[in-house]
Amino acid sequence: LTPRYGSTLFHPSLSLCRRFFPHIDGTDGFFIAKFQKIREGSEKARENSPRDGGNSEKFRADLASGDRKRGRRDEEGIASGKALALSKVEKEAVMASFKHFYPLGLNLSERSEKLLRIRDRVFLCPEKIARTLVAFPKDLPVASVGTYIGTLTPPRESSGREVGFKLSVTGLGLLQNSTSRIVLTAKGSNAFIYGQNILSSDIVKTEGIGASRVGVVFSTEGIPLGIGKLKNRKIVENLADIGKYVRD
Incomplete structure (x- = not known):
């Protein structure tokens, strides 16, 4: 983060940070913190005690x-x-x-x-x-x-x-082997993760789409991108996609 956006915007310690994307790492959102053990009764311990006295x-x-x-x-x-x-x-x-x-x-x-x-x-x-x-x-x-x-x-x-x-799109890991699949071109994949609906020209193929017309949207590399609904085989309606994390 720091080198890309300029050191004036962030504290230098941010160079030690790492970004984790829930849809890639298969987790909910989380925060990692380092804890330092402080000897009980010390001045530093009193300074860091909660306002309610640890109740x-x-x-x-x-x-x-x-x-x-x-x-x-x-x-x-x-x-x-x-x-x-x-x-x-x-x-x-x-x-x-x-x-x-x-x-x-x-x-x-x-x-x-x-x-x-x-x-x-x-x-x-x-x-x-x-x-x-x-x-x-x-x-x-x-x-x-x-x-x-x-x-x-x-x-x-x-x-x-x-x-x-x-x-939720965080559950996409469970859909990796879905039998209902919509595969998009590279151009279509990029548009889909920006929240857009996809035209038939960017649909590579569909497999196992049932009566609900809903399927897991994949890139040609087999990466699940989200969930879409096929409409008249001409448009893939974006129901959810992994780009939501970036947009939000």
């Missing part, structure tokens, strides 16, 4: 209170950010979304991974970690775990389901 109970209460003020429900650990296993209805909604790309369904047992939700956000993480998090105390908030793959949403009337699910 973790107050910290948790403040988090839950803030969530309630924003109108979130304080039940089943939702306000405190507790990691919960998906209910049968919620899991069915997630799996129904993946059937657009895997007609036979997504087999998570082969991956030794489990779906969890934190509030309305759905994550995929190793089973061992999932079991540990579900057993966490209700008042211990969890912000994120594993890979964020989408959000539980209010259902559409036409779906007949009690809950819906919106897949």
Whole structure:
């Protein structure tokens, strides 16, 4: 960052930073920090102590209170950010979304991974970690775990389901082997990750597109770029793409 944009804009220490893209590294957004252990009772320790004197109970209460003020429900650990296993209805909604790309369904047992939700956000993480998090105390908030793959949403009337699910581009790693594929030219790929719809002249081929007309969009190199909807075989409508991170 520093050499490219000029040292006057950033502190020199930023030369030690690295940028991680969630859609490439298969993670949710995160921040890495270096911790320095300070001897208890020292002057530096007093300078760096939290304002509430390190009262973790107050910290948790403040988090839950803030969530309630924003109108979130304080039940089943939702306000405190507790990691919960998906209910049968919620899991069915997630799996129904993946059937657009895997007609036979997504087999998570082969991956030794489990779906969890934190509030309305759905994550995929190793089973061992999932079991540990579900057993966490209700008042211990969890912000994120594993890979964020989408959000539980209010259902559409036409779906007949009690809950819906919106897949995130961070879940593209699960769609690498999708049977519903739309392959674009280099020009089309560049336009797609800038949020544009694609004309037929930049469509190399389509495979396994079902009745929903939705498929995973790939570059000719086999890199998943996002999710698109094929309209009359002439236009690929951009539903989601990895360029969202840059644009936002």
